[in-house]
Amino acid sequence: MTGNVMVTPRTVAVLGATGHTGRFVVAELLRRGLRPIAIARSAEALAAANFREPEVLCRPATLEDERSLMPALAGAEAVINCAGPFLDSADALAAAAVKAGIHYVDVSAEQPSVRTTLEKFDEPAREAGIAVIPGMGFYGGFADLLVTATLGDWKSADTIDILIGLDSWHPTRGTRVTGERNKATRMVVSEGRLTPLVLPPAQKHWDFGAVLGSQIVSEMPFSEIVLVSRHVKTSELHTYLSAVALSDIRDKATPAPKAADPTGRSAQRFVVEVVARREGASRRAVARGQDIYAFTAPLVCEVVQRLLDQQFSHAGAHAPGEILDAEEVLAALQPDYLALEIAAR
Template sequence: MTEINDRPDAERAKPVVAVFGAYGHTARFVTAELLERGWTPVLSGRDPEKLEAAAAAHPGVEWRVASIDTPDSLDRAIAGTALVINCAGPFGDTAPPLIEAALRAGIHYLDVTGETLVAIDTFDAYRDDPRVKEAGVVVAPVMAFYGALGDLLATVAIGDWPEADEISIAVALDSWHPTRGTLLASERRAGQRVIFADHHLQVLSGDEPPPTGTWAFSAPFGTQDVVGQFSTTDVITISKHLDTPRINAFLNTAPLKDLSDPDPKGPQAADASGRSAQVFLVEVVVHRGDEQRRAAARGRDIYAFTAPIVVEAAERILTGRSRAAGVVTAGEMFDAEDFLRSLPLDELTADLPSPGNG
């Protein structure tokens, strides 16, 4: 009798991945990405009608109703899976019960939140939790456009430097038609800004306006007006493993008018995949003394782009290509250069060796 583990790799069934909040905008891209790569998703969420509709787009995909208010339902939703991807906001409500369910099941947990305060709470609550170590699992919040991409770019840019005097990250968007989840997260944040200065994360109130200035982006943006102290989860992830006393974060002001649209319509599909036409550019500059290093990435649709990030992370974790377990960031877990090269970017620039040359 041939045991499963004795079968050739090509014959082994891939582990099942649960997607919670599966009928949300970003989750639909995550499900499609999993299926395209040959993984088996199980869709879950609290609304049976929306869940059934999401599953109907992928005949044969299993779906399970679950609520964060009912631990037993979460246990049933992730039973038999090896990893859960949480796509359901507000993440302050969904992350704690779903992480607890993942720990009970002994499986990996990833989420795609861009909520800075939630990310801080997750790291604080679980980074030293002995249950995570005992289970030997990964708990990785903010494995998304915000939180992971800037962290990977900063990890590449700092390279072999053991520390840096300052790390700056600047994000440019040509437009930003937010999802309902983004708008709700913004309302909950109520203007609070997370910064990293003097080696510490700090939460500033919204009483004082953030600083403004300009940033000389590369094409197609050029020099842009920017707002400083941009409250992005990249500040949190970078601070967790790169040695620097200060992290600056900037966002160009051009798309901010979209966030205040009184009648938001959300991202609009521009192709058959459902991606919008939105263009993004993320640039990281690392300073040490008189030296500086840069890394940048340009692509399309920050919501759709989250899918290849989180699914690539899941795939690497489940195939043994993660450098660390526990509550970790993308830059800690993976070969940052190799991970960036795997993503469907329109352009990636940095002091990277050419493939095959080192």
Template sequence: MAAGAHYLDLTAEQPAVQALHDALGAPAQAAAVAVVPAMAFFGGLADLLATAALAELGGDRPGPHRADEITVAVALDRWWPTAGTRSTGRRNTAQRLIVSGGRLTRAPDPAPATTWVFGPPFGAQPVVALPFSEVVTIAHHVRVGELRSYLMTAPLTELRDPGTPPPTATDESGRSAQRFAVDVAVRRDGRERLLAASGRDIYAVSAPIVAEGVVRLLDGGLRTTGVASPGQIFPAADVLTALSATPHGPRIEERWAWTR
């Protein structure tokens, strides 16, 4: 901030996002710089999808965004963790947060499990509540009654196995063969939208996500300054469209929409 430089990071951890808001919110706004946490696969991608889906439901009107319920569901066909992921897992012992009754609160323990129907090739999969930084980023700019985040259970077994190897490149770009899908369902006033992102390699796909943010910051495309979530500071639908057009970015689609 002393240099007047903007800041983006790729954190998947809720405490890191909270700490940035607590420590840098007012100073960053006073310095007219942008601090954008979690501009990555975990956190930012779901935040952008939720914001874009909410806009389709009329949530882009002036004033705070509002949703009755937001559900995030993540599918991975494999999880080959990096050394950084393993280190973070050992150090991050903080209580995870969800939104219930319109407030950030501790996630239930034991974590609830359910089934989520993803698009092809995943289909119906068992998932368990495992909120990442998207809960905090969304809650900071969307007034939401209930916000839950789930992860497919199968890759957690690999993540927790110390014998699981790190990712290895399978093409010239350096990406692994891992496939992912992120579904974000947003409900507001009896209407619902589900936007989905899919692609390869959760680590590699974070590169075009954060790079898109950097380009927009350098171009002066800011909606606000201070500590702000990806969907708060950037036009979410426009960012998702740009990402889907990049060679290794996620593919974005609307899976379904309905009105009660």
């Protein structure tokens, strides 16, 4: 209430709201003064989630039934898709968002899903006057923003390496299901074009500093390759992930994340480094934080809030670094969620 005028909060729908990442996203929207519409497949799942009503609107809907999906999106200005595998959910929800005239953002790490969404929905999104940004999670859009910020005024690079260090990876059920579903060949940029990852993946030692120390990393590209290559010209673009994280996720006995603080975050620590080189010069960024799933929530919500708050003129399907000020987005996450250093600029 402002004076005698009731201020209605802006509304953002969340598909997969009862999942691990979805719950973090709903909580982050509330923290920002936005009103979430929590969408899940059943009323029972929504009731079990114990969302605060009426602050959170709870609406059951399925992607297979447009008669339930479109009413579930009613009143929203944007929708965040947290329901993986995105190979199964992105197409239907992005199409519904275009039809409803609302922004669509997802948190997919899946290269085929992100690539298809960018290609298929660019023109429809332009016609609808909305933005479609796939892959806006820890794996994907985060690295795209880091690369964009690292490059600064460089319009191209000879090589870009993205190095992701984790002290562990306790996967959610959704991560495991997505991994089983996504069997597509992983792509990298080599000699200036998207090309299949060479097997066996390259390995090397990398020193992530005091937080994680020296680790063996293996080449493991996610959706950031598709996003970065869409708007950055480079001869080589490669992503490496801690071997310890790969070992954890490949072990079926590794348990799901366990809350280590009142916000529900796990104790997992991450360090992401970007190293760009051009004509003998190099630029570098280092980002540090806690819990890749929990971190995805403020990251994707910051992007969505910018879509809602700004006079947005970049309709279409985009990588975040194409249309947003990468340094501003990353700065907005500091110091609560992120420690960031950009060197040699």
